[in-house]
Amino acid sequence: MSHHNHNNTTWKQYDLVGWKSVVVLFLLLLIPAAVTVAQSGGFSGAFTRMGFGPRGMAMGNALGTVTQEGVYAHYNPALAAGATGNQIDFSTALMSFDRSLNAVNATFSLPPVAGLNVGLLNANVNDIDGRTASGYHTDYLSTHEYQLFAAFGINASSRISLGATVKLHLANFYEDISNATGAGFDLGMVVRPAGTWRIGFAVQDIITEYTWNTTALYGAQGGRNRNDPFPTRFRFSTSYFFTEWDLLLSSEFEIQQQSAEYRRRQVASGSIPPQNTSITEEVTTNSRQFRIGAAWAAHERITLRGGWEIMDLDFMEETSKISTGFSVHLPYDALRPSVDYAFIREPLGIAGIHVLALRLYL
Numbered sequence: 001m002s003h004h005n006h007n008n009t010t011w012k013q014y015d016l017v018g019w020k021s022v023v024v025l026f027l028l029l030l031i032p033a034a035v036t037v038a039q040s041g042g043f044s045g046a047f048t049r050m051g052f053g054p055r056g057m058a059m060g061n062a063l064g065t066v067t068q069e070g071v072y073a074h075y076n077p078a079l080a081a082g083a084t085g086n087q088i089d090f091s092t093a094l095m096s097f098d099r100s101l102n103a104v105n106a107t108f109s110l111p112p113v114a115g116l117n118v119g120l121l122n123a124n125v126n127d128i129d130g131r132t133a134s135g136y137h138t139d140y141l142s143t144h145e146y147q148l149f150a151a152f153g154i155n156a157s158s159r160i161s162l163g164a165t166v167k168l169h170l171a172n173f174y175e176d177i178s179n180a181t182g183a184g185f186d187l188g189m190v191v192r193p194a195g196t197w198r199i200g201f202a203v204q205d206i207i208t209e210y211t212w213n214t215t216a217l218y219g220a221q222g223g224r225n226r227n228d229p230f231p232t233r234f235r236f237s238t239s240y241f242f243t244e245w246d247l248l249l250s251s252e253f254e255i256q257q258q259s260a261e262y263r264r265r266q267v268a269s270g271s272i273p274p275q276n277t278s279i280t281e282e283v284t285t286n287s288r289q290f291r292i293g294a295a296w297a298a299h300e301r302i303t304l305r306g307g308w309e310i311m312d313l314d315f316m317e318e319t320s321k322i323s324t325g326f327s328v329h330l331p332y333d334a335l336r337p338s339v340d341y342a343f344i345r346e347p348l349g350i351a352g353i354h355v356l357a358l359r360l361y362l
Contacts, residue, residue, distance in 0.1 A: 106118050
């Protein structure tokens with residue numbers, strides 16, 4: 001087995017016929033999704049849906065059942081059960097438009113059948129041009145968002161892993177508005193039906209939302225408490241590792257359920273003088289996403305990756321992202337360091353993201 005299997009997972013050889021391999025690759029394309037679909041975008045917590053570190057992002061974020069690349073319960077809490085040591089990752093993304101994305105990931109083995117994964121995700125936008133309603137410049141603003149999560153996973157049997165994640169959120173959008181806070185949780189499962197074939201399911205961002213108050217900015221008359229929910233995510237994943245070629249293929253289908261408040265004003269009839277009233281309605285929509293990724297141990301010290309992510313299947317051209325990357329596994333027994341890199345082409349080619357990470361075993 002090549003150096004690219006750092007979690008020391010032992011895979012048995014299975015002689016699966018060719019058509020089964022094809023089923024693994026395209027299984028998720030056949031999952032029915034009889035839902036109402038609308039274009040996604042503009043919902044709370046977008047930074048948490050961009051990916052986590054260069055290994056996952058290089059593979060199109062199709063990591064819902066993958067442990068060969070390390071343990072990243074950000075994609076499915078059941079993956080925490082695969083922790084076999086103290087893995088730690090530090091990653092940062094170099095982005096255009098004054099954005100940054102940073103992550104820390106740590107795993108802890110809990111013998112004999114469990115594991116813990118703790119992570120911190122941070123996103124920032126700087127040098128936002130603040131202006132008055134008349135268009136005059138006031139100041140340069142910035143936003144800062146954080147997600148802290150702890151995922152616990154357990155191997156319920158030799159074929160099934162279960163997991164749960166607790167998440168805490170904090171966001172600072174403007175100095176005159178109270179920090180937005182929130183909490184939520186994920187549930188996940190990974191099934192090992194045969195050999196190195198994996199099937200997974202996760203429900204993420206359950207009852208997750210930002211809660212904040214604008215009274216300090218707009219006063220008692222104009223300010224109010226706001227609750228901005230994160231989209232609830234239903235993720236169906238599968239992967240297969242071709243042991244003889246050191247080749248990993250994975251794919252994922254996701255349904256996001258999004259809800260938001262819609263406020264409209266109307267003039268009340270029959271009143272003199274006319275009175276303006278505000279009506280608030282809740283609108284719920286859905287979007288479908290698809291991801292596919294691959295990783296190949298080209299050499300004992302080098303792993304190559306590629307991926308394709310579609311963030312809305314009804315708007316493929318506008319939401320499609322291509323990614324690629326690699327890892328260099330340094331020849332040191334102490335800490336077994338790896339340097340990871342990913343490049344992601346953002347939708348419509350408007351910009352590129354460079355993601356770098358250092359991974360160690362303590």
